[in-house]
Amino acid sequence: MRNWPRVVIFTVCVLIQAGCGGGQSSDEIQVSAEDQSAQPAPYVVEIRAVGKSFEGPSEIPSGWTTFKFMNASNMLHFAIIDVPPEDIRAHELSDAVAAPFQEAMDAMNAGDEAVVNAAFAKFPPWIGELSRAGGPGFLSPGRMGQTTVKLEPGHYVMECYIKSDGVFHSTSPGEGQLGMLMDLTVTADRNGAPEPTADVTLEIRNTGFELVRGELASGTNTIRVDFIEQQALPSFVGNDVHVMRVDDEGSIPKTSAWMDWRTKDGLEDPGPAVFLGGINDLPEGSHGYFTVDLVPGDYAFIAEVPDPGATGFVLPFSVD
Numbered sequence: 581m582r583n584w585p586r587v588v589i590f591t592v593c594v595l596i597q598a599g600c601g602g603g604q605s606s607d608e609i610q611v612s613a614e615d616q617s618a619q620p621a622p623y624v625v626e627i628r629a630v631g632k633s634f635e636g637p638s639e640i641p642s643g644w645t646t647f648k649f650m651n652a653s654n655m656l657h658f659a660i661i662d663v664p665p666e667d668i669r670a671h672e673l674s675d676a677v678a679a680p681f682q683e684a685m686d687a688m689n690a691g692d693e694a695v696v697n698a699a700f701a702k703f704p705p706w707i708g709e710l711s712r713a714g715g716p717g718f719l720s721p722g723r724m725g726q727t728t729v730k731l732e733p734g735h736y737v738m739e740c741y742i743k744s745d746g747v748f749h750s751t752s753p754g755e756g757q758l759g760m761l762m763d764l765t766v767t768a769d770r771n772g773a774p775e776p777t778a779d780v781t782l783e784i785r786n787t788g789f790e791l792v793r794g795e796l797a798s799g800t801n802t803i804r805v806d807f808i809e810q811q812a813l814p815s816f817v818g819n820d821v822h823v824m825r826v827d828d829e830g831s832i833p834k835t836s837a838w839m840d841w842r843t844k845d846g847l848e849d850p851g852p853a854v855f856l857g858g859i860n861d862l863p864e865g866s867h868g869y870f871t872v873d874l875v876p877g878d879y880a881f882i883a884e885v886p887d888p889g890a891t892g893f894v895l896p897f898s899v900d
């Protein structure tokens with residue numbers, strides 16, 4: 581998709597040549613007219629998860645941005661887009677937020693509540709200003725996910741906090757090193773991409789999911805997700821949506837129990853289900869899109885909130 585401007589330039593050159601050459605057939609003119617009216621292409625940014633690292637561009641233009649998330653690792657990952665206060669970069673998020681989260685997690689596993697509270701007390705004053713701008717949802721190894729959000733100019737950090745052996749992927753693996761945290765600057769240049777069109781619309785409220793328009797089918801589905809409501813739960817998470825495969829009757833209860841990061845097995849790789857992507861938290865009143873390829877079978881929309889099955893945040897569906 582990055583070659584799109586070249587295609588436009590090429591088309592314009594062809595039109596100029598056709599105009600200068602004269603004598604072209606009406607068929608050729610017809611083809612040129614179709615080219616001119618072609619829809620602008622989406623702006624695609626490729627992000628790769630390799631081992632416990634992200635690879636991708638450090639700077640992109642603003643506007644509707646389609647993240648093509650390639651999970652080239654043997655672990656489950658996602659890529660939530662954090663919106664930190666203006667001067668905060670990934671290294672500061674790593675030291676000031678990811679490190680205390682890991683201390684708290686270790687203390688939770690050890691059952692030491694005093695140390696848990698001491699770890700949370702280390703959060704910086706600006707933690708309350710952290711917000712989220714979506715990003716690709718849970719994606720099993722070897723898969724590709726596609727998630728589109730409208731990004732305004734500013735500074736963002738992509739993050740994955742799945743755990744391996746009790747350690748969040750966002751936790752620094754060593755002094756001065758970043759875990760799965762990646763700076764992303766969005767410039768004032770506009771990418772010119774159109775808003776996607778959707779096959780179905782899913783609404784999210786604090787009471788759960790509702791499919792309000794369209795029908796999921798086998799093949800490629802683009803899902804518009806309207807965040808009618810957003811919430812800040814005590815576990816520091818909010819509303820989002822991911823697609824899981826339902827392989828047997830244990831899939832949903834097991835995955836629902838696994839969705840609370842505060843438990844020892846919570847969000848621990850590989851997880852109890854195959855995940856096909858989704859979209860992370862967006863602010864209340866905004867919307868984004870994600871695309872999933874479905875083969876006939878059973879699936880569910882599920883949120884990364886504590887006990888989603890009991891709170892309306894599991895919506896099973898099947899495609900023929």
Ligand SMILES: [Cu+2]
Pocket residue numbers: 632655656657658740741742749760
């Ligand atoms: Cu990860």
